[in-house]
């Protein structure tokens with residue numbers, strides 16, 4: 231009897247987040263590694279979920295592609311913020327977090343040997359998702375120190391086997407938000423080479439002054455080839471609820487639905503009621519949320535700079551990328567990340583584990599600032615003691 235993991239998944243048997251969060255607990259460190267907020271989302275949203283449970287709404291399997299009211303709310307949200315018109319009956323699917331939307335889209339749209347082009351450093355589940363689909367990852371470095379997309383390198387990476395361009399902006403881990411000009415160049419390539427775009431927009435509401443998020447589906451010629459993905463966890467600070475969605479043209483969403491229903495079938499009925507409410511909250515919610523995170527970003531950025539780290543301008547997401555600063559005598563970012571909890575009681579994530587190419591992430595750390603100001607200040611105080 232063979233009892234081993236299929237070899238192609240062996241490289242993904244452990245994750246850096248598991249390792250670093252384990253180290254955080256072991257050493258009593260402040261965990262600026264994993265990206266989850268340390269305060270919950272709006273009380274009014276949580277009350278809707280609690281009322282739904284108490285009143286028996288959503289306690290049994292909701293409809294397979296998502297609660298109709300939530301699908302309608304997702305379509306309204308895409309229209310309200312981006313002017314995108316979607317039919318909630320056919321063009322939207324509710325998923326178990328953005329994660330399931332991404333993996334379902336990859337499984338549904340990639341066949342064995344198809345190539346998926348991603349920018350590196352990438353979000354960790356992309357790598358495993360591409361392997362699960364038996365597709366091939368082709369990664370294109372975002373070039374340090376600014377981590378902007380390199381369109382010539384992207385063009386060079388596309389072959390006759392390329393099927394999907396998997397994009398993420400606002401970008402985890404770097405905090406870069408792609409500009410309209412950058413997106414237009416990427417879109418032109420996708421159109422010219424007839425590619426499907428999977429646009430992971432989990433941080434669509436987390437962009438900061440001067441760096442607005444533009445969904446690539448809003449550029450001409452793109453709505454018909456783009457699967458756009460959102461995350462209630464990220465947009466409403468309920469990462470444990472695991473509600474996400476994909477939207478796009480009927481044929482692509484039909485494909486995503488076909489696969490997704492065989493993964494988790496459905497998820498979180500009462501939470502779906504609550505997220506339908508959340509998506510319809512007034513603009514003030516989204517603005518206040520953004521401003522709050524921007525303040526936390528500024529605390530961490532100013533503090534780390536004062537300690538001698540060089541920072542990449544965090545234009546969006548929960549994350550700030552820096553160099554190794556006062557820890558530059560370590561061989562690489564992974565060595566820093568493994569020692570920092572013991573030395574300073576703070577956890578950060580090394581970017582190199584999300585890269586194929588040498589020279590992209592070995593000298594970079596990702597720090598999460600989606601934590602209360604006092605927690606960020608305590609972490610900075612601990613780092614100051616490194617001297």
Ligand SMILES: *Cc1c(COP(=O)(O)O)cnc(C)c1O
Nearest residue numbers: 327328329353402432461463474
């Ligand atoms: C957190 C995150 C996701 C996953 O979102 P969930 O809704 O928690 O599944 C997807 N993409 C990126 C870039 C993320 O940071």
